[in-house]
Amino acid sequence: MENNYLVLVRHGESIWNKLEKFTGWTNVELSDQGKTEAKQAGKILKRNKFKFDISYTSVLNRAIDTLWKILKELNQCWIPVKKTWYLNERHYGKLQGLSKIETNLKYGEKTVEKWRRSFTSIPPKLNTTENLVFINDEKYKKLNCHHIPVSESLELTLKRILPYWKNIIFPNIKKKKNVLIVAHGNSLRALVKYLSRIKNHEIPYLSIPTGIPIIYSFDKNLYPLKYYFLEK
Numbered sequence: 244m245e246n247n248y249l250v251l252v253r254h255g256e257s258i259w260n261k262l263e264k265f266t267g268w269t270n271v272e273l274s275d276q277g278k279t280e281a282k283q284a285g286k287i288l289k290r291n292k293f294k295f296d297i298s299y300t301s302v303l304n305r306a307i308d309t310l311w312k313i314l315k316e317l318n319q320c321w322i323p324v325k326k327t328w329y330l331n332e333r334h335y336g337k338l339q340g341l342s343k344i345e346t347n348l349k350y351g352e353k354t355v356e357k358w359r360r361s362f363t364s365i366p367p368k369l370n371t372t373e374n375l376v377f378i379n380d381e382k383y384k385k386l387n388c389h390h391i392p393v394s395e396s397l398e399l400t401l402k403r404i405l406p407y408w409k410n411i412i413f414p415n416i417k418k419k420k421n422v423l424i425v426a427h428g429n430s431l432r433a434l435v436k437y438l439s440r441i442k443n444h445e446i447p448y449l450s451i452p453t454g455i456p457i458i459y460s461f462d463k464n465l466y467p468l469k470y471y472f473l474e475k
């Protein structure tokens with residue numbers, strides 16, 4: 244492989260993915276299947292001779308654990324790992340912790356589908372008291388509490404991720420480094436939308452499976468080429 248690459252991986256199945264509950268910023272663990280998916284992602288990358296110079300993930304356990312399992316399979320635990328809240332899952336507001344089926348019954352499938360998959364729709368917001376659980380969380384201590392979201396559309400998620408992509412991650416691509424990002428269903432949908440210039444009306448059709456590496460390479464102007472899923 245001559246050109247440098249960017250690899251995106253959504254964490255393996257979490258226990259709340261399994262239970263079909265809205266998760267967002269809730270810090271849940273991988274399910275047993277999710278742990279296997281994470282190892283499998285590492286094995287597939289190894290088989291295809293991927294090697295990384297630097298890796299990025301969110302501050303949520305399911306992504307950190309997945310990244311760790313991938314690096315272990317690759318025998319690359321020693322590379323730099325940067326953890327940042329900028330790559331956290333989209334904040335799902337009041338939906339966090341609710342069952343997807345019950346939410347459909349309560350609000351109607353059309354509304355819920357918009358919250359889940361459209362670019363601009365913002366799920367119901369947490370009030371300040373409800374958001375204290377994040378404001379008081381040690382992980383977010385350094386953040387100004389006004390920067391902690393109370394709910395995010397995909398658009399707001401992208402707005403949050405973009406400065407980190409442009410100022411911190413992308414400079415590595417410019418330096419021809421191979422970069423691995425392990426993040427979440429919607430934080431990665433937002434990034435893929437940006438990189439692949441997916442239109443707002445097309446984004447509802449993009450979903451990112453757990454544990455399947457997405458491979459990007461770049462042309463000479465550092466424009467991202469069409470991505471593909473690495474499944475074997």
Ligand SMILES: O=C(O)[C@@H](CO)OP(=O)(O)O
Binds near residue numbers: 265267268333359
């Ligand atoms: O619950 C979540 O945070 C996300 C990802 O698992 O769910 P959805 O696929 O509905 O956006």
